[in-house]
Amino acid sequence: MNEGNDDITVLYVDDEPDLLELLVIGLERESDRMTVLTETSAADGLDRFRDADVDCVLSDYAMPDGTGVEFLRSVREIDPDVPFVMFAETGDERVASEAISAGVTDYVIEEAIGGQHELLARKIATYVDRRRAERRAQRTNERLRELAGVANDALWMFSGDWEELLFINEAHERLFGQPIEELHTAPDSFLDRVHPDDVDRVRQAMERASAGDSQSVEYRVRKSDSVVVWLESQCVPIRDDEGTIRRLTGFTRDITDRKRHEQELANRNEQLDGFASTVAHDLRNPINIADGHLALAREEFDNEHLGASARAVARMEELLEDLLSLARTGDEIGDTRPVDLAEVVRAAKDNVAMAEATLAIEDTTTIECDPTRLKEAAENLLRNAIEHNETSVEVTVGTLSDEGFFFEDDGVGIPVTEREAVFENGYSTIEKGTGFGLSIVDQIVTAHGWDVAATASDADGARFEVTGAAVDQ
Known part of the structure; x- marks a missing residue:
C-alpha cells in the first residue's frame, strides 16, 4: 500500500481487453492519483496482486478461469482489508449476496461505461483513503499503547461520570496493588485502596472534574496491610463541540519520596x-x-x-x-497575595535606620508574594545601601520593563568581580557588615521562584534587579 504518498495503484481484472483499455483510460483521466494495472484472468490477477503494491482491486464477476467471488476469496486470504470493488455486468441478487459474504467492499453494476468512470474513481479514492487513515490510526494507537506500557505513571481515561473505564495502562496495578480487571468491572473500585482519611477529598476532586474543572489531588493508598504510598493524580475534562463533558483523562504518579x-x-x-x-x-x-x-x-x-x-x-x-x-x-514562604510594591517598601523603610539616606519610589506595581518576607528583603536591600556607603545615598525603587523590580543607589557600587559573591553567606565588602543581608535577600527571592542579580546603576552605584516576579503595572 502506497501510504507514503497520495498515489493510488489499482489492479483491474477483466477478460475483455477492450473494456480493460477503456476503463484504464477513463480512471486515469478522472484522477491523476491513479495508476491502473490490468490482467485478463483471475490467476494472473492473483499473481500480480502478490507481486505489486496494490491499493485497490477492481474485478469483473464472470471470467473463464473462475468467478470474481472466487478471486475475491483468494485476495482476502492474502490481505483481509484491501478495498475490493466488484464491477459486474448484472445485478443478480445471488451474486451480490455471495460477494458480500466473501467480504467485498462495494458492488457496482456495469452500465454505460463512460458515465461510470467518475463514480468508480470517487469510490476507489474514498475506500483507499479510508483504509490508509485507519492504518495510520492503528499504528498511532499501537505506539501510544507501547509508550503507555512502559510508562512509570498510570495513564487513564474515564467517561465523564466515572462510570466507565475507557483506558488504563499497566502501571495502575503497580501503584494501587489492584488488578486492572477489577477496575474494568467497577470503575470506582480504586477508591477502596485510598486511605480512609483521604477518600472524601478524592471524591470531591472527582466531582469537580465531572463538573468541568481540571484537578490535582494528593492522597495515600494502601497497597497492602504494611505498605502505604503517596500518589498524585491530575485530571483534565474533555468536552465535545456542544460543551458536554465526554471524557476525563489524566495520570497518577508515585510521590512517596517527595512527601x-x-x-x-x-x-x-x-x-x-x-x-x-x-x-x-x-x-x-x-x-x-x-x-x-x-x-x-x-x-x-x-x-x-x-x-x-x-x-x-x-x-x-x-x-x-x-x-x-x-x-x-529558611527557603520557604507563607501564603501569598497581591501587594503594592511601594506599600511594602515604605513599611520596610520604617524598620531601617535611614540616617541621612533618602528613598525615592520611581513607580510601583502589584506583586503576588508573601508580604512579610518581601518586606524583609526590602529592609536588607535598604540596609545594604546605607551600610556600604560612607556618605548619604539616595535609594531608588522601580519596576522593570518585563516582570520584576529593582533597588538601586547612587553610592560607590559593587565591583564586577564581586557581584555574584555578595549573595553568599558571610560575604561582606566592609568590615562592619555581617555578610548575611544579601544572602537573606537571595533566599527570599529564590523561595518565591524569582531571580536576583547585582549590577550597576546609571550613577555607577549598586543596583539589584529581581526578575520573574508576576507584576501588574
Whole structure:
C-alpha cells in the first residue's frame, strides 16, 4: 500500500481487453492519483496482486478461469482489508449476496461505461483513503499503547461520570496493588485502596472534574496491610463541540519520596527553629549584660577601648539577628497575595535606620508574594545601601520593563568581580557588615521562584534587579 504518498495503484481484472483499455483510460483521466494495472484472468490477477503494491482491486464477476467471488476469496486470504470493488455486468441478487459474504467492499453494476468512470474513481479514492487513515490510526494507537506500557505513571481515561473505564495502562496495578480487571468491572473500585482519611477529598476532586474543572489531588493508598504510598493524580475534562463533558483523562504518579523529603525538611526546620530560639535566649542574656555594664562603665570612664567594646557588642547583636532570620525563615514562604510594591517598601523603610539616606519610589506595581518576607528583603536591600556607603545615598525603587523590580543607589557600587559573591553567606565588602543581608535577600527571592542579580546603576552605584516576579503595572 502506497501510504507514503497520495498515489493510488489499482489492479483491474477483466477478460475483455477492450473494456480493460477503456476503463484504464477513463480512471486515469478522472484522477491523476491513479495508476491502473490490468490482467485478463483471475490467476494472473492473483499473481500480480502478490507481486505489486496494490491499493485497490477492481474485478469483473464472470471470467473463464473462475468467478470474481472466487478471486475475491483468494485476495482476502492474502490481505483481509484491501478495498475490493466488484464491477459486474448484472445485478443478480445471488451474486451480490455471495460477494458480500466473501467480504467485498462495494458492488457496482456495469452500465454505460463512460458515465461510470467518475463514480468508480470517487469510490476507489474514498475506500483507499479510508483504509490508509485507519492504518495510520492503528499504528498511532499501537505506539501510544507501547509508550503507555512502559510508562512509570498510570495513564487513564474515564467517561465523564466515572462510570466507565475507557483506558488504563499497566502501571495502575503497580501503584494501587489492584488488578486492572477489577477496575474494568467497577470503575470506582480504586477508591477502596485510598486511605480512609483521604477518600472524601478524592471524591470531591472527582466531582469537580465531572463538573468541568481540571484537578490535582494528593492522597495515600494502601497497597497492602504494611505498605502505604503517596500518589498524585491530575485530571483534565474533555468536552465535545456542544460543551458536554465526554471524557476525563489524566495520570497518577508515585510521590512517596517527595512527601518523605517534605516531612524530613519540616522536621529539620522545626528542630532548627527550636535550636535558634534556644541559642538566641542563651546569647542575648550575656550580650545584654555586657552591653549594660559597658554603658555604666562609659558613664564613669572616657576610654576608647570601651567604645570599641560597645561597637563589638552591637555587632554581635546584629549578627545574632541575621543568623536568627536565616535559621527561622529558611527557603520557604507563607501564603501569598497581591501587594503594592511601594506599600511594602515604605513599611520596610520604617524598620531601617535611614540616617541621612533618602528613598525615592520611581513607580510601583502589584506583586503576588508573601508580604512579610518581601518586606524583609526590602529592609536588607535598604540596609545594604546605607551600610556600604560612607556618605548619604539616595535609594531608588522601580519596576522593570518585563516582570520584576529593582533597588538601586547612587553610592560607590559593587565591583564586577564581586557581584555574584555578595549573595553568599558571610560575604561582606566592609568590615562592619555581617555578610548575611544579601544572602537573606537571595533566599527570599529564590523561595518565591524569582531571580536576583547585582549590577550597576546609571550613577555607577549598586543596583539589584529581581526578575520573574508576576507584576501588574
